[in-house]
Every structure is written in C-alpha cells, then in structure tokens.
Amino acid sequence: MLLRIDHVGIACHNLEEKIEFYESTFGLTVVSREVNEEQGVKEAMLHVTDGPSGASYVQLLEPLHPDTAVGKFLAKRGEGVHHIGYGVADVTQALQDIAAKGIKLIDERPRHGSMGASIAFLHPKDVGGVLTELVETARL
C-alpha cells in the first residue's frame, strides 16, 4: 500500500532560517512554498531524490498561530520531526483499508496538501506515536 516515503515533516519556529540551514548543510533545493490555512502552516518542500514511484522531500513547517497542530507540537515538544508522509496510489482507498483495520483516522476524507496532493492523517496514538500522513500526488 505504501509506495515510498513522500516526505518527512519537520516542525520549526522560523521557516526561513531552517530553509537556509537545509540548503547550506545538505544542498537541498526548495521546490514549493505554500501557506495552508486549513492546516495552520506555512511550509516549504525541499527535494531530496526521485525514485521509481515518485519523489521524496523534506517538508519544513512553521505554524501560522500557536493554536494549530504544529504550534501545539512546538510548545509541547520543541522543534523536530512532526510527521511522516507516505506516498499511496489512491488515498481514499488507503483510508478505507486502514480504517477497516480499526486504526483511528484524523481525516475521514482527503484534504488539500502541498503541491496539489490529496492528503489524510492517521492518529499517532494508533500508529505507535507517529503522526502518519498518506499522500496521493497530484496527476499532471
């Protein structure tokens, strides 16, 4: 069901500073910057590699307000890995299959993600403490 690691989501206080760090330390390149009001984030995707089933990225996330998913995470845990995003072929189907196994979904249906993707989150409490995102890449 999982095709690849699409992205690792990293929570930070200052997006511009962290972009600078990832560019200068690892030579990564920003391929997208977006504000996602629904998710409460300002985010950037930095391209890591292209594989047979699609690309992988680092996603840097800065909260738009303290009372958001990433804002609360930063206050509780500080900067660090926030979620893992896995590529799937069909996010609606994947949600249905995973829900049938009794795993708690955060999103019953897909939402708008970075670069036109359809995304959905699974609850970390049912995934061994890992906030898990499913990503269906936008078709060109």
Ligand code: V0V
């Ligand atoms: C919270 N918890 C986490 C966590 N955030 N555990 C692992 N990883 C995380 N990132 C734990 C937290 O320690 C608590 O555990 C418990 O969950 C409840 O946390 P809370 O602080 O009370 O917060 P809630 O319940 O209000 O919200 C937590 C959830 C929320 C995970 C439900 O953050 C959420 O809905 N996230 C999905 C949306 C999201 O994260 N969007 C931002 C990325 P204890 O203390 O009870 O043990 S947007 C994105 O990735 C995009 C757009 C994209 O990729 O395209």
Ligand code: CO
């Ligand atoms: Co993400």
